[in-house]
Amino acid sequence: GCTTASDHHYLYPNDVQLEDEIRAAQEMGIRFHAARGSMSLGESDGGLPPDSLVEREPQIMRDTQRLIETWHDPAPQSMLRIVVAPCSPFSVTVDMMREAAALARASGVQLHTHLAENDKDIAYSQERFGQTPGQYAEAVGWLGDDVWHAHCVKLNAEEARLFGRSGTGVCHCPSSNMRLASGIAPIRQMLDNSVNVGLGVDGSASNDSGHLLAEARQALLLARALGDPAALSAREALRMATRGGAAVLGRDDIGQIRPGKSADVIAFRLDSLAMAGAQSDPVAALVFCSPPAVDLSIINGALVVEDGRLLTADLPVLIETHNRRSTALIRGER
Structure with missing residues (x-):
């Protein structure tokens, strides 16, 4: 049921380009913020990625500039925007972070990276920069309402206040944080400090x-796992998935159904087994019950899903292709 998405793409093997994702999003009919990671x-230089996966910084900057000039649409109800997105503080240089921020602001586009995801991130930041991740972000110009950071699991109280004051956004990825044993992000603390928080998968x-x-x-459940049943409500969780995400992406034209906003509407059936007995509060049911598949999706006024069926692509063919290619990848085949 997602109507707007951003993907942080930072691996470019075999002549892959960000345009591959852009064209796929256009074919599907989804609003897309393409992040040039x-x-x-x-x-060998003290970073995280293998040397075989890195690019030269002048090449990165030229390609990012090209993508902005070619594809970025700043207009209201825009279906495509470009984001400047170095992968993380431990995979690019300090100069690269500063140059990326300068390019983004000169071009009027947003900034995105990973920050404070786990204890190793904190240790790396302290050892290499002598700063916490939040302090480092401030030092290189990566705070503001045009910036959002993924994860921020280890954000401390002062950093949460700093993010709130500066309008810096956070993309909360709870399933990933649990799977990778990164920890539990202090979402209540962020919300209480007026940090814009959206959700990511x-x-x-x-x-x-x-x-x-889902x-x-x-x-919702992870926030309450720390022992406070009031740590997050169903409506707050749903707000993060809608208006919160819109705010993080710097959009005031999506995220809610109101006159003048983009015509993005999704609908779910409430007469399913998963929703049985939950009719008294359908909003809470959407969050607490088994996550349903979307029954209707309208994006920018165009019908994309009807009666649970995707209209913009041949889904069985896509699934078969995906399975075949993933099997080949696992086997090491070309």
């Missing part, structure tokens, strides 16, 4: 589900 600091290597409503359920 990058890695330039390999293991992370990549397929970190989460075997791309169901955003992620809202995980966010």
